[in-house]
Amino acid sequence: MAERKKVEIPENVKVKVSEGEEYDFPVDISPMHEGERIRKGEMYVELAGPKQPGFELVMALPEDQVEDMKVTIVGKDLDELEEGKAHPFAMIYYVAGEKIDTDLEPIIERRNHDFQNYIEGVMHLNQRYDVWIRVGKKAVEKGLKSLATIAKAVMLLFKNEMPFIEKIEAVYATDREFVEKTLKEVAMPIYEERDARVESLHDEDVEEFYSCTLCQSFAPSDVCIISPDRPSLCGAITWFDGRAAARVDPEGPNKAVPKGEIIDPIGGEYSGVNEFAKNESGGVTERIKLHSFLEYPHPSCGCFEVIGFYMPEVDGIGWIHRGYPEPAPNGLTFSTMAGQTGGGKQVVGFLGIGISYFRSKKFIQADGGWYRVVWMPKELKQKVLQYIPEDMRDKIATEEDAKTMEELKEFLKRVDHPVVKGVVRPVDGKKITEGWLEEKEEETEEEVEEEKVEQQPTQPMEFMQLSQLQPQSLQPVIKLTIKNATIKIDKIIVKKKE
Amino acid sequence: MIAILIAVTGKGGTGKTLVSAMLVLHLCKKGSLLAVDADPDSNLPEAFGVEVERTLGDIREIFQSSRDEIKGDKEIWFEAKIFEVVKELDNFDLLVMGRPEGEGCYCYTNNILRAILKKFMRHYDFVVVDCEAGLEHFSRKTIAGVNYLIVVSDTSRKGLRTAERISELMEELNINARKGLIGNKVIDKRSENLIREFAENSGFKFLGSLPYDEKVVECEMMGKSVVDLMKTNCSFVREFEKIVKNLESWVVLCQS
Ligand SMILES: Nc1ncnc2c1ncn2[C@@H]1O[C@H](COP(=O)(O)OP(=O)(O)OP(=O)(O)O)[C@@H](O)[C@H]1O
Ligand code: SF4
Ligand SMILES: [Mg+2]
Numbered sequence: 001m002a003e004r005k006k007v008e009i010p011e012n013v014k015v016k017v018s019e020g021e022e023y024d025f026p027v028d029i030s031p032m033h034e035g036e037r038i039r040k041g042e043m044y045v046e047l048a049g050p051k052q053p054g055f056e057l058v059m060a061l062p063e064d065q066v067e068d069m070k071v072t073i074v075g076k077d078l079d080e081l082e083e084g085k086a087h088p089f090a091m092i093y094y095v096a097g098e099k100i101d102t103d104l105e106p107i108i109e110r111r112n113h114d115f116q117n118y119i120e121g122v123m124h125l126n127q128r129y130d131v132w133i134r135v136g137k138k139a140v141e142k143g144l145k146s147l148a149t150i151a152k153a154v155m156l157l158f159k160n161e162m163p164f165i166e167k168i169e170a171v172y173a174t175d176r177e178f179v180e181k182t183l184k185e186v187a188m189p190i191y192e193e194r195d196a197r198v199e200s201l202h203d204e205d206v207e208e209f210y211s212c213t214l215c216q217s218f219a220p221s222d223v224c225i226i227s228p229d230r231p232s233l234c235g236a237i238t239w240f241d242g243r244a245a246a247r248v249d250p251e252g253p254n255k256a257v258p259k260g261e262i263i264d265p266i267g268g269e270y271s272g273v274n275e276f277a278k279n280e281s282g283g284v285t286e287r288i289k290l291h292s293f294l295e296y297p298h299p300s301c302g303c304f305e306v307i308g309f310y311m312p313e314v315d316g317i318g319w320i321h322r323g324y325p326e327p328a329p330n331g332l333t334f335s336t337m338a339g340q341t342g343g344g345k346q347v348v349g350f351l352g353i354g355i356s357y358f359r360s361k362k363f364i365q366a367d368g369g370w371y372r373v374v375w376m377p378k379e380l381k382q383k384v385l386q387y388i389p390e391d392m393r394d395k396i397a398t399e400e401d402a403k404t405m406e407e408l409k410e411f412l413k414r415v416d417h418p419v420v421k422g423v424v425r426p427v428d429g430k431k432i433t434e435g436w437l438e439e440k441e442e443e444t445e446e447e448v449e450e451e452k453v454e455q456q457p458t459q460p461m462e463f464m465q466l467s468q469l470q471p472q473s474l475q476p477v478i479k480l481t482i483k484n485a486t487i488k489i490d491k492i493i494v495k496k497k498e
Numbered sequence: 499m500i501a502i503l504i505a506v507t508g509k510g511g512t513g514k515t516l517v518s519a520m521l522v523l524h525l526c527k528k529g530s531l532l533a534v535d536a537d538p539d540s541n542l543p544e545a546f547g548v549e550v551e552r553t554l555g556d557i558r559e560i561f562q563s564s565r566d567e568i569k570g571d572k573e574i575w576f577e578a579k580i581f582e583v584v585k586e587l588d589n590f591d592l593l594v595m596g597r598p599e600g601e602g603c604y605c606y607t608n609n610i611l612r613a614i615l616k617k618f619m620r621h622y623d624f625v626v627v628d629c630e631a632g633l634e635h636f637s638r639k640t641i642a643g644v645n646y647l648i649v650v651s652d653t654s655r656k657g658l659r660t661a662e663r664i665s666e667l668m669e670e671l672n673i674n675a676r677k678g679l680i681g682n683k684v685i686d687k688r689s690e691n692l693i694r695e696f697a698e699n700s701g702f703k704f705l706g707s708l709p710y711d712e713k714v715v716e717c718e719m720m721g722k723s724v725v726d727l728m729k730t731n732c733s734f735v736r737e738f739e740k741i742v743k744n745l746e747s748w749v750v751l752c753q754s
Pocket of ligand 3: 514515516537540541628
């Protein structure tokens with residue numbers, strides 16, 4: 001882990017220190033000012049931004065190292081900077097509190113954007129090393145002359161709105177050498193560490209998942225669960241995004257979902273998730289297994305980037321992405337399958353996911369993960385190739401290898417795909433499928449199904465049979481309810497659309 | 499809150515862009531103003547004689563396709579990019595919405611977009627939106643809070659029928675705005691009366707009519723901007739001043 005310690009203040013640079021709280025601000029401070037643009041003509045100075053180096057950084061430190069409400073300015077202060085120009089700029093905050101650890105740093109840091117924007121005449125854009133600040137002429141005329149005033153206002157807001165911050169100290173800098181050096185040596189390693197943590201965080205490392213109900217407007221029973229190992233199916237929201245949103249607006253579309261008891265560690269079933277899903281879906285969804293394909297799969301609202309489909313003929317799973325127009329080897333196109341799977345339902349045999357779920361270490365692990373995957377369009381396969389275990393890369397067919405079920409069977413046999421002789425799922429080494437027993441195909445398949453559901457002898461959900469879904473015999477896609485109507489019709493002609 | 503958000507709409511080719519541009523040039527003298535080009539094929543920037551390299555639509559598509567690779571906070575990233583595509587002109591700002599959405603789910607993207615635009619637009623005294631008759635951005639609620647909707651119609655039946663359709667659409671979309679009508683390319687008294695009558699019978703405030711003017715055509719052909727057109731003080735420009743006066747007293751009446 002990158003070391004957290006106070007940055008060294010250089011000796012040959014002008015330094016100004018301001019201690020203690022300040023309440024008398026020359027400009028108004030309120031959320032009303034968020035979103036206000038300071039135009040070039042109205043700008044006193046620009047800090048950081050596209051033309052100058054800069055960054056913002058929050059560091060968690062032990063309580064005894066943080067001097068509450070102290071501001072150190074390294075380099076020229078606001079009223080000494082050349083007007084109309086852009087200058088280097090760094091904002092560093094040291095925070096301490098009983099509940100504060102390095103995990104909270106990015107969440108605190110995110111609010112710097114909001115709080116800076118609360119200040120009348122200060123515009124703050126972007127984040128991390130891309131920050132871009134403008135201070136308006138009017139604000140300076142009103143008496144905003146020192147960066148310490150901005151820092152003090154922001155620190156007060158931090159303490160008010162995030163009461164778990166017990167102590168906060170700031171270093172603001174305009175000295176180019178200091179900004180560049182600290183960005184490179186202190187800030188960058190911390191950002192990199194945070195990004196690496198995004199990759200390495202797993203479901204078992206956290207206490208809460210997050211929900212998303214943004215799509216309930218058109219899929220009323222839909223509820224998405226977002227965990228570190230399962231980003232949202234629309235590809236938009238990661239666990240970190242969910243956490244940030246839930247902290248900012250706990251009653252908004254992303255809510256914290258306590259995990260509760262773990263029911264099935266391999267399938268990814270949690271009592272807290274089940275409870276939440278039951279409530280939010282109005283009872284439509286009672287159980288969810290986050291990393292299972294064939295049992296209590298995650299419901300799909302219709303926004304998924306990719307849809308997975310089980311093919312009983314080969315006892316394997318295929319994936320098709322939005323934008324691939326041809327039918328998959330099961331004869332169905334993306335939109336046909338999407339129409340069946342969407343609407344917030346759990347349809348066993350189909351699963352909507354976001355492309356980023358292919359990266360997950362728990363990718364459909366209950367059903368064998370990548371070792372159960374038999375087909376995907378070339379474009380999609382290329383995109384996720386690096387996440388496919390090396391020994392499977394040549395065993396997953398694309399449209400170049402197989403367009404029909406027959407061709408797919410041929411291909412899988414030729415490359416000796418695990419589904420042919422039986423899949424051993426890597427997560428616990430258990431053999432979960434029997435493989436193809438060609439002599440008595442039909443019955444064996446039934447047996448395989450039954451063995452797989454041993455943990456749950458009764459499967460309360462409909463198992464969408466492939467036969468129900470043949471393109472020729474599509475299920476009706478609309479439901480027509482007519483109430484209190486008098487209808488007179490002379491003739492109705494129903495024709496198949498050519 | 500934005501004090502006044504005016505959406506200018508109507509059938510294709512009736513003069514929406516010209517009227518929007520003229521309105522912008524008049525209103526920006528009275529307060530801070532954001533001009534929004536919400537017609538995917540429109541050319542409001544051209545009317546001002548400027549070029550816009552990137553549109554909000556471009557940013558939205560980048561966000562849509564690479565959002566799971568964005569580091570840090572996505573909303574902050576999105577907001578910064580939107581601020582970058584807002585063009586600062588001498589007396590007002592210009593935002594081009596650009597191309598329509600592609601395939602796929604935009605719930606999350608539009609939800610963020612809505613919040614950003616709301617926060618951003620409320621700081622202007624005036625927002626003038628040049629939009630197509632389908633009012634896409636209003637139906638998606640990416641632009642919210644329109645309080646004046648002005649339909650520009652020529653004297654054709656089709657132009658007036660579009661005005662009716664827009665009226666219905668507003669009801670469907672629950673847009674609670676005052677409705678105004680401007681007649682454009684009017685050649686005689688008779689057609690002016692026709693438009694006025696239509697307005698009065700259909701719940702529109704009649705804001706006046708603009709003549710068909712060769713000077714407009716000439717400026718357009720010579721690639722001159724609306725700023726240049728204003729300088730000619732042709733009959734179109736003079737009549738427009740009356741419309742601005744009518745609009746002002748209408749707004750004063752409505753706000754009180
Ligand atoms: N009063 C007028 N007299 C002469 N020509 C006019 C007049 N008003 C508009 N025009 C011309 O009519 C054409 C269409 O005008 P404009 O582009 O403003 O319409 P629009 O409704 O925005 O069109 P679109 O639906 O294509 O966006 C332009 O060439 C414009 O110069
Ligand atoms: S699909 Fe995405 S935006 Fe829609 S509810 Fe799920 S997570 Fe939210
Ligand atoms: Mg136009």
